[in-house]
Amino acid sequence: MDEGRLMEFVGRFVGDLGATMGAGGVVVGDRLGLYKALAGGRLRPHELAERTGTAVRYVEEWLRGQAAGGYVEYDAASGSYWLTEEQAFALTDPDGPIFVPGAFQLALGALKADEEITKAFRTGDGMGWHEHDGEVFAGCERFFRPGYSANLVGAWLPALEGVVERLRAGIRVADVGCGHGASTLLMARAFPNSTFTGSDYHAGSIEAARKQAGEAAGRVRFEVASAQDFGGGPYDLVTTFDALHDMGDPLGAARHVRERLAPDGTWMIVEPAAGESVADNLNPVGRVYYAFSAFLCVPNALSQEGGYALGAQAGEEPVRRLAAEAGFSRFRRVAETPFNLVYEARP
Known part of the structure; x- marks a missing residue:
């Protein structure tokens, strides 16, 4: 030794x-x-x-x-x-671009499921997002919202082809897997001429989102629905923020997005930053995401029908393949941060 x-x-x-x-x-x-x-x-x-x-x-x-x-x-x-x-x-500052306590709140909430996750390791069963401690839902919003506040309106949306101009003029937007609605409301407040529908399968999160709508309530609607059956449309813009990799049937979700999207619409996909191989992700950010993925993302995906469990470090190529299989003909990475990758998919 x-x-x-x-x-x-x-x-x-x-x-x-x-x-x-x-x-x-x-x-x-x-x-x-x-x-x-x-x-x-x-x-x-x-x-x-x-x-x-x-x-x-x-x-x-x-x-x-x-x-x-x-x-x-x-x-x-x-x-x-x-x-x-x-x-x-x-x-x-919980509204600033970096807010450390939210990340720790999410981590402590996730760790409360250690007994259930240990059992899942043995059985291969899943554990749904809705089965976790309430600190997971609150911490998730406080963890991700600062990054969205810093980048969504100022950098990510402008990176999409022609989308900001259309948002200013007024279009219909669906935010799928919206959680507490942080991303939905950031967009709604920045673009008052557009209308927004946020959806999530977790009823408790939708209830929290409705309470936070405030002055944007007239232009924002929140509904309890999965990514495979959200309603409305045709939408000019559909967004998924750090949600696609959590789904048991991301291909079904991608196909449903394609069905609900206008012929000239855009799907913006925001996913955790990741390299193309395990070796590429053996770094501090990868460690954080793999740890969260083992407690939250993979168990949630395995609790649903579909057979997928992409995990938080899937990388770009699996997302590209999903988009192509769902009927999208154009796909490109448009932006990135140390914690996120942003993709544009178009019919």
């Missing part, structure tokens, strides 16, 4: 264990407003506790762990803690 390699692995394990437990600390800090209070300036533990209505001994231990993990800064001379501008940017 190579002792150096062993200790290297142990070091990796210690870092992972600290990150695993640290996830809980991030979620607690978000829920109690601890990060937001620290963003206002340097505070000692008792001052932070007073500002947030929390118990000082808990806050003291929380701050020490956060400082050890690099999520909070510490000055030994004064005993005070604070956030840098960059830490505050990532930890305190």
